[in-house]
Amino acid sequence: MDRAGGLRFLTVLAALFFSAAATADRDTINWDEVDLAAERRAIENFQRYDQLLQNVGWKLAQANWEFCDRVMPATGLHLQDMASYGSPQIARRALGLSGDFAVQTVAEGSPADLSNSLPSNREIVGLAGINPNEWESQGPFDWRRLARVHDLIDEAVEGYDSITLDFKDNNVAVIASVPVCATRFELMGKGKKALADGRRVVIGIEFPAFQYEEDEFAALLAHELAHNLLSHTAWLDRNKRKRRNVRMTEREADRLIPWLLANAGYDPRAGKRFFEKWGPNGDGGLFRNRSHDGWDERAEFVEAEIHQIEALIVQHDKADWRTHFQREIDPHQGLENGQR
Template identity: 35%
Template structure:
């Protein structure tokens, strides 16, 4: 489990946003308090936390590719850009990470195609297949170039070999990566002292507290739930129903549709976990730990079922999947993702007794 040093974590919570494939260092985040050694400690703590989520996302995306109708080439690369650092921190970051181009490898998922091909952290990228990374649009102190790079790479064929040109320790290198199909989704980590998680159809975002405070399996369960929303196209289907998001999600006709999507995501999440080699009961462990003290805000709104009922529903579904040995398991809810939401959440829910 990644653990950020306490003083580093508290300072970063006040000043940083980071993503699973990079982070944004906001103006004044480091220079006011960090010397060279603390800069290094901070950069490496962020790198380690990013890689933790990237690895969870990788496992879930690759193992469950047969369940997804939107795919991308699974490389196992975790990228970041020099743009993401403010002007006061950019020089320190450039030296620490050895940026020789605007986009570099922050980390590599162990055992991934990129790892097997010999790509290493701090390789500065010139080209990935036909994608000229330096030519992508980017503005200082934004993640614009990072997102553009991720989307351009995701548009490549999911299983075709990719030639990667990079600069390592000042010398050009050229490597060939044989990707594997992966579900198309970005995974971002929000550095925060709160507990927030969301999915928008193309991205999963989760607060750093889930990585910091929960076991790897429990954190994977939280990610799998949000990832399920993307696989089931819930955002598109909710918008097609004309629902209100945000504060109005717990009122009127909105409720039944949000509850249906929440329960569908719960049910699919345990299959995603099992297919990826995580224990399905991690979802129950997560809710039993999270629910009693922290299931507030959106987690306790009228649009979300009570956490005890969610545990009872998960218990019943896990009992079903534990009788199935085939992998990957494809639950029936996958076949429903092209259909309009019916609002029938009652038939999915099992009440806690």
């Protein structure tokens, strides 16, 4: 699922960007027919969506780290690899790069952002002393190499708390890390899906919530992030995806929304507003099948948490969902050693 998801993500992304010049790399490109400014605008448009996704995802994952089971150090830096585009040559030229790697986005408030050295599309030729351009690429639509690069960044900061970046212009930057809940946020270049697979939260660029208020968009991400934080994929793998089981995990994810929002400084009531805005006109998908409650019930479940959250915030400044959140499922159910 992870693999297929990644493949779909970058294939459609490339198709979306390079509709005019999408036919992969040919031996010779007729550059007179390529509108480089339009190609660059398409990339920048995608980056704007990704910027919002990374900003909000970062806020949620960072502000809740002390309550998460799986924590990792992170920089907030996301790169792009020209090999993942339909025509690496065109993408390279549109962005003015000589190699394949450049900054995609840095999450607002992250160490990468605070370094003030990582504007979008700045070319990078070294990560912890390794030049990823030397890694073989599988040509157009290769998404695996970029995944490896992000793994490399994670491993570097895991071991050393920071990572050294070498830029094409010979400058160097050392980027620090801070702890976050271990989840990656990824933008899908097409479609209106929202999903969580245990390690990632993936949102389609056409999901309507991109146009909502930021705290309502954050509610969508919080729902998906909650699935990962509460290990729902692994629990459902162990206990089967019966309708009742799915419904319980969905309800948990909904009820955790306002907790994650409040800790990140968002209005916890934005979860209710998200369902009120999305529910009546939503086109179904994951939000309107019988394993889920109706949107109005979901709004009420979110609302029912608010009182407890606000009381905790007043007392402790944070709402400790690890201690105080009432689970719908037994998280240890199906584990071999039973109830821990």
